[in-house]
């Protein structure tokens with residue numbers, strides 16, 4: 001069977017998979033939520049925007065004759081991942097998740113784990129601190145409940161509206177970041193605490209390594225819990241999975 005993939009993207013892993021898929025001339029579409037203003041150019045066709053919940057995704061899978069769905073979204077994109085499991089159960093389209101293992105603390109790490117964004121906000125109660133808040137722009141409003149802190153923000157796009165944090169500094173960059181660079185940044189802004197999602201992977205871990213090097217604590221937000229699904233951690237494992245599930249990759 002000649003495959004026709006839908007890849008749910010928004011991550012470095014999705015982009016790496018798209019390159020491998022393009023190199024093998026496999027039919028595929030890469031889907032973005034549309035959160036980033038200028039997505040990076042991709043070597044396969046791209047569609048942008050939500051599907052309209054589980055039913056919308058199921059309709060898309062059927063209408064576009066999708067044979068395999070690869071969920072390569074960020075580990076915190078829980079709604080999209082839950083919708084993917086449900087829509088694949090309805091349509092019978094095989095699903096694999098391309099996801100990275102979570103980070104685990106290393107010697108020298110001083111992590112305080114919290115279950116979610118609300119837990120991180122609650123853990124920030126107390127006297128003013130200088131906080132590196134690297135959780136993405138969608139969650140900044142929640143931190144307005146702890147306005148006593150200075151917040152160093154790093155965002156992919158310039159903020160479209162006023163940030164509701166009275167004392168903050170915004171950096172706009174999509175990386176890549178290095179431990180040395182983030183260490184210098186934390187030192188320059190006299191940061192005494194970092195807040196991070198447990199994203200896993202290499203792209204976002206510079207700040208965690210920098211915090212360890214500086215002996216700074218990290219409020220580490222645990223991943224959302226997802227339903228059971230088949231998971232792999234590299235693009236090559238996705239190609240293996242395709243072959244095992246009956247796809248003819250033409251090689």
Ligand SMILES: NC(=O)c1ccc[n+]([C@@H]2O[C@H](COP(=O)([O-])OP(=O)(O)OC[C@H]3O[C@@H](n4cnc5c(N)ncnc54)[C@H](OP(=O)(O)O)[C@@H]3O)[C@@H](O)[C@H]2O)c1
Nearest residue numbers: 009010031032033050051052053073074076077078079080
């Ligand atoms: N959450 C993070 O920390 C984070 C970090 C880096 C990158 N990202 C990327 O940003 C995107 C959105 O993240 P999120 O946390 O807002 O996800 P989410 O809460 O799980 O998704 C909310 C809704 O956005 C739409 N959506 C999400 N990902 C999509 C995709 N790849 N293609 C089409 N529609 C998508 C879906 O709308 P419908 O229900 O209408 O289909 C989904 O129900 C994801 O693609 C993710 O990989 C997220």
